[in-house]
Amino acid sequence: MNETAVVKAQPSGGADFRDVATAHTPFRTGRLVLWVILALVVANFAWIVAHNENFGWPVVARYFFDPTVISGLYVSLGLTVIAMILGIVLGLAVAIARMSSDRLAKSFASLFIWFFRGTPLLVQLIFWYNMSTLFPQLSITIPFGPTLASWDTNSVITPMAAAIVGLALNEAAYMAEIIRGGLLSVDRGQTETAEAFGMTKARALWRIIIPQAMRSIVPPTGNQLISMIKATSLVSVIAMADLLYSVQSIYNRTFEIIPMLLVAVIWYLLITSILNVGQSYVEAYYGRSDRRNGEAAKPAAATDEASH
């Protein structure tokens, strides 16, 4: 009522122009020029790379699906998955220990994080691999008492075991801090409410706190996962035949170093791209309660990326 009165009072019908429904976005010439220049530079660079014979693209194509490369790829992926799962589970335990009121658990967790974050992963891997020179025998004993069981270290800590243990423990230290940050980000009132409703601490954590913490845990965990894929290349130093090790073993024969490294690089990029898409789905899932219109999780960003 009032509005129409105001509009009518406007001289020369000026209000029609001001109705935002009629607005359009002005054409931004500068932006277009920038995009064209950028596209040209990228295309030109791609063309140069594609036609540079030193890159050896035919070699890249020939070895891309080579059985050695593929089996190396499986090793890298398998290591990543196993070490990441162990890292997350152990990290969660360490995070909870660090946040508990129990002094012993707290200091043990801090010590764990301090040590494994504070030393280079490469050194940790070499240590695990060479465990047998430090401790030739692994035994289960009662402290200062009799021995219950004993094994030869080399038979227990194979290169595979050394790689998994090394990667997982290192990962757990980082994941513990990420998870702790996530748990701390949840409103105190939520824990209190869960307790007031008679939930046990474990149930409150599992049903109420962790699902809410996921929103701040997922993005850095995606980061960790991608770092982990690349960190698995370190295990080539302990003679594990991962992706990097397998291309190395080929170029040691053929001396086609750059093309073989390109094979590895393209595989690493492919995997991380897939992980990025997966991450945006997971993020959308844990952000679904934020959507005002209450639609089920439909990750717009993810579908965008997937269609590229």
Added chain:
Amino acid sequence: MTAVHNARPLVQARNVHKSFDQLEVLKGIDLNVMPGEVVAILGPSGSGKSTLLRCINHLEAIHKGYIEVDGEQIGYRVRNNRLEKLSSSGIARQRRKIGMVFQQFNLYPHMTVLQNIIEAPVGVHKENRKDAIENARRLLDRVGLSEKTDSFPRQLSGGQQQRVAIARALAIKPKLMLFDEPTSALDPELVGEVLATMRDLASEGLTMIVVTHEISFAREAADRVVFMDGGHLIEMGKPEDVIGNPQHPRTQAFLSRFL
């Protein structure tokens, strides 16, 4: 509305003391609440009202005295003639007959309204899921929100969230309901809908302890009004006496601000 007299009190607090470090917040509280009784607690901010409520379901541990709910001492048990602290799972079990409604609603934001309500019945009280859902729908209907079953808390107004929180607390079929300033975080025009829901509960004979600043609610819905100041219960009695004709100067001063 009518309290059953000559029965055993549902809640008994005796000489309850509570301190945070050096600060003594509860300085010897004695309070009985009979089954079916509605007790409103009034008092200035910082007088210890929330702390008293939180001691009743052991969200805070008391330092002296004892609190009993439904015949069980909260937080402790007697064994071999000695009092021993309950484990956290023992305390969790005791809390299962006490519903609580918070000033900030504290709905679980990652769950829908329905999931919020059935979480404790299914997960804690091990109720059959289908029955729990049916009961949740009935409760939502009762608080006037049956069309919001699948909404997330963020999509609701404050008043609607608080009514869901009340339904959630009722879903565990509590013997006692604690309300800590349930309308204080609401816009003035939303207070009425929540108070109306609480009036209904009061008239249906639910035992309730309500911390509130809504004087008219206390006057109309409560069987008894308690005035609290500086960690003491200063005045206690029928609403028409405590609100209509306060005896203690502090009660008079406090109430005069609402006139």
